[in-house]
């Protein structure tokens with residue numbers, strides 16, 4: 001791990017202290033403590049930042065740049081915004097300004113949908129975790145594509161300064177037998193604005209969705225999506241990544257790998273949120289909210305995500321993107337050592353703010369890349 005310069009370290013600590021000491025307490029109390037209330041204020045507020053302000057913020061917060069190349073894309077740093085934080089791309093310019101090296105919007109579905117009734121997002125502060133059962137609330141894949149198009153985003157043109165990923169899923173009311181149609185429609189909508197498209201078959205909050213992770217279902221889905229992407233961009237089809245659940249057994253992960261490799265999938269994101277309710281050490285969660293239904297993220301997932309990344313890294317040459325419980329630079333470094341080329345943050349970003357993006361980027365700068373996924 002390269003050691004950041006003293007001034008860089010001082011600035012990261014100051015940012016961390018400012019966020020955890022000032023901003024976070026206010027944010028966590030806002031709206032009577034309902035996490036969705038502050039989220040619904042902050043993301044559009046970030047989206048209304050004028051471009052010069054976003055550029056200035058990017059200069060102030062700038063993490064070390066240490067480009068990583070996978071899926072034919074160059075990531076200025078390996079720290080991504082995980083799917084779900086900016087589902088409808090309301091603040092596209094903010095994420096590079098906050099130091100991220102890529103941003104994954106979505107998950108979007110072909111038709112807009114409201115998601116589950118509120119409350120549906122819970123903070124488990126004592127466990128440094130969140131539980132959510134949002135249920136793919138989103139304005140639809142066409143609306144997302146329109147919003148990005150209005151900003152001048154086109155696949156490959158780099159208008160946001162970082163690669164743009166879009167995560168797609170099926171609508172709640174679509175049966176799994178018809179899921180391929182939903183994914184195909186969403187892929188057609190978002191392919192013109194996405195540098196990569198992530199296939200979400202691992203959210204625990206859409207009934208039956210995770211059944212699409214069986215080998216047969218994945219092979220059918222992937223081969224259809226491969227045809228669709230080749231139909232859209234004949235010579236240079238958009239990279240497709242798939243995101244898996246942390247609960248898959250090793251045998252089930254073997255199936256995902258086999259299907260992904262057979263159908264030309266470009267990378268695997270490991271992992272989504274978990275239905276488990278234990279701490280990393282196996283003990284019970286401490287927070288009263290632990291009994292809420294939904295997907296658990298944050299510190300309790302750190303070890304599980306690392307184990308899945310490690311297993312995948314030993315069983316495929318596809319690049320792996322580590323997602324789950326990156327709460328500190330050391331967690332990110334451990335994911336890299338387990339085999340992740342890139343990492344994504346959600347819950348850690350909520351608890352530690354932009355200092356975590358900087359800290360993780362600094363920790364990964366110069367850390368060896370997994371040899372199997374390097375491009376030359």
Ligand SMILES: Cc1cc2nc3c(=O)[nH]c(=O)nc-3n(C[C@H](O)[C@H](O)[C@H](O)COP(=O)(O)O)c2cc1C
Nearest residue numbers: 082083084106107132272297298324325345346347
């Ligand atoms: C409120 C919330 C909403 C999420 N929505 C999505 C989503 O729409 N699509 C998706 O692929 N993952 C979604 N996720 C999962 C995250 O992208 C990430 O994989 C997971 O939270 C583990 O990372 P973390 O521990 O850093 O949060 C969501 C997570 C949270 C907390």
